[in-house]
Amino acid sequence: MTTVDLPLLPLGRGTDPLSERGVDCPGDLPAASDPDLVERARAAREKLGERLFVLGHHYQRDEVIQFADVTGDSFKLARDAAARPEAEYIVFCGVHFMAESADILTGPDQRVILPDLAAGCSMADMARIAQVEKAWDALAAAGVQDVVVPVTYMNSSADIKAFCGRNGGVVCTSSNAEVALDWAYAQKGEDTKVLFLPDQHLGRNTAVLQLGIPLDECVVWNPFKPNGGLTAEELAKAKIILWKGHCSVHGRFSADVIDELRAKVPGLNVLVHPECQHEVVLKADQVGSTEYIIKTIEAAPAGSSWAIGTELNLVQRLKNAHPDKNIMFLDRNVCYCSTMNRIDLPHLVWTLENLVEGVVVNQIQVDPQTEADALVALQRMLDLPGKSHRD
């Protein structure tokens, strides 16, 4: 069995700068029960004025979102940050790979800050650069590397985006994955294969449902098995090689619950994110990114019923914003993204108050070479024709 060095990081001790994981939080955080937290956050914001720009991902808690200057998905937020060159401090209320993308897209004098370094992403962690380089070598040994184009989802570390930049690949979001795959398949002639990182579900859903690639030409690369667990014949036949990664939040939704809810709620519309498993997407009425989900609910008629398969903070916010619609969560259990939820009011207050004192905590900095390579893959995405680049 192939092993890859993945140091165990007990919560609160140590960081692993080579992956999305980092769990240090130096200094004293205010207590979560401190009744003055909202006032303290407001006061610090006011003191920082235009020097500060706070970004809030849709999956963040309400207690944090209330302080965001803009909300959105990861790519929109990175672009919003790039459009504010006067902001000295970009506080990213989201997860680590998002802050990295913001650092790549913002100017060298802007500091991007993640209020809690433990806010990683389990999906991004599933593809580490050492594993991907090993897979790339194995594809060379199997004689197929020269027809493989790597495509990585925005939800990946800067290292992986840089790998794609160096190797003729591209970044995609959940909105433009189809266009990105079309582009990739035009790169190496009719034998082109795509290595899709790190979310097997987005890759499979897009390849099968939007490009019409047969399911049996989608193979899964398991980085913990020699040669990804694939035979030479399977690799030769494959049109898309899906990295064995998934979102631990969206992967929980199941086809059973859709059946159960449809039996109970007449006229139910099921709306899910493409990070959900293929069988869930097949049973849904509509599939789309977080921005698509928000717009669909905004445009839905009063009285309509919706079961939504995405992160719970967003579903609850939509439910509160649209009391005239019957909105429910597509899971029997509570299903927050635990790493997104690491960013809470105490961490935000701690970050802002340090900035007021002139201390930059938890800065996210991508090294210049990685940044340059990652920008190549991001630029290829920006140059794709058509659709928006929303995550």
Ligand code: SF4
């Ligand atoms: S919702 Fe999924 S993809 Fe998004 S940050 Fe959480 S684990 Fe990562």
